[in-house]
Amino acid sequence: MTEYMRRFDRDATASGIATELVARGGTVIESLVRPELMDLVREEVRSDLAAGAERGSSALWPEGNQTAGGLAAVSPTFVEELLTHPTVLEVVDHVLRPERPMVLRREEAKETNRSPATAEPIADGGTQLVWHSGRTRSHCHHYNVGAAVMLEIGAGREDHQYLHRENAIYQPYIERLDMPEFIVSTMWAGSDFTEQNGATRVVPGSHRWPEERVAQPSEIARAVMSKGSVVLWLSRTLHGAAKSTSTANRTGFFTSYIVDWMRQEENQYIVVPERVARTLSKRARQLIGYRSSPSLGWAKGRDADNLLEPGQSGQL
Ligand SMILES: O=C(O)CCC(=O)C(=O)O
Numbered sequence: 001m002t003e004y005m006r007r008f009d010r011d012a013t014a015s016g017i018a019t020e021l022v023a024r025g026g027t028v029i030e031s032l033v034r035p036e037l038m039d040l041v042r043e044e045v046r047s048d049l050a051a052g053a054e055r056g057s058s059a060l061w062p063e064g065n066q067t068a069g070g071l072a073a074v075s076p077t078f079v080e081e082l083l084t085h086p087t088v089l090e091v092v093d094h095v096l097r098p099e100r101p102m103v104l105r106r107e108e109a110k111e112t113n114r115s116p117a118t119a120e121p122i123a124d125g126g127t128q129l130v131w132h133s134g135r136t137r138s139h140c141h142h143y144n145v146g147a148a149v150m151l152e153i154g155a156g157r158e159d160h161q162y163l164h165r166e167n168a169i170y171q172p173y174i175e176r177l178d179m180p181e182f183i184v185s186t187m188w189a190g191s192d193f194t195e196q197n198g199a200t201r202v203v204p205g206s207h208r209w210p211e212e213r214v215a216q217p218s219e220i221a222r223a224v225m226s227k228g229s230v231v232l233w234l235s236r237t238l239h240g241a242a243k244s245t246s247t248a249n250r251t252g253f254f255t256s257y258i259v260d261w262m263r264q265e266e267n268q269y270i271v272v273p274e275r276v277a278r279t280l281s282k283r284a285r286q287l288i289g290y291r292s293s294p295s296l297g298w299a300k301g302r303d304a305d306n307l308l309e310p311g312q313s314g315q316l
């Protein structure tokens with residue numbers, strides 16, 4: 001391994017972390033939470049799932065690994081301490097520039113006061129909606145959880161997972177994915193991540209490569225990090241789980257944040273039933289998806305910022 005991913009400590013500013021993430025495509029925040037929290041999350045995930053449901057059995061996650069979905073429904077500690085961690089959300093605010101940030105103040109996030117759309121008059125007295133490019137730097141109205149899953153590498157992982165880009169979940173249906181950033185992925189170290197036990201492989205700089213360029217071994221960095229740390233990467237950054245030569249498991253809690261106008265990878269409305277969503281904080285509920293923009297995801301008679309409650313959303 002020769003490539004290096006920059007590391008920040010937990011007191012680093014979110015804007016500094018975001019600048020590095022955008023420049024290099026990946027970065028690590030060391031010891032962002034106490035390691036004991038991770039044991040609690042693992043315990044909550046384990047106590048809720050039958051062992052059989054956790055076994056991996058796909059090309060990405062072959063037998064010998066353990067995967068579990070819907071973490072927001074099974075682990076309150078995951079929700080309150082990891083999914084909604086203020087530093088992570090502030091970094092995501094900086095990268096995805098939502099009109100409704102989670103942590104940054106709206107004035108800090110707002111880039112323009114010129115409306116990106118105007119109603120231009122038509123000679124018959126009507127008007128036509130015209131959108132103007134370059135008038136907003138926001139990438140979305142708000143952002144949601146893409147997926148919230150446990151990815152545990154066991155001794156059975158003999159091969160590296162193929163290096164891939166997270167934006168592949170929308171391919172081949174969307175071909176041009178060189179648009180403003182739309183996903184930030186995070187992987188929390190639920191155990192120490194080591195070279196031996198499968199620490200995530202990340203290729204710094206690859207978010208700016210053409211699709212066809214294949215990584216050289218010397219270009220691949222490893223997210224070696226202590227339990228309680230987190231590695232972040234972008235939608236176009238090559239990455240993947242690594243093979244394990246260890247007898248110890250590598251436990252990772254993966255969470256992605258995606259712009260509100262793309263479909264969530266994991267169906268949060270199914271994996272987090274409404275009954276459970278009602279018990280979560282408003283911020284967590286919003287991330288899961290119980291929030292709408294003026295044009296997307298509305299439910300007439302429901303509050304746009306809290307769709308489980310009565311109020312106003314949409315434009316009807
Ligand atoms: O487990 C890891 O280290 C990365 C996993 C990953 O990127 C995936 O399953 O899409």
Ligand SMILES: [Fe+2]
Nearest residue numbers: 164166239240
């Ligand atoms: Fe991935």
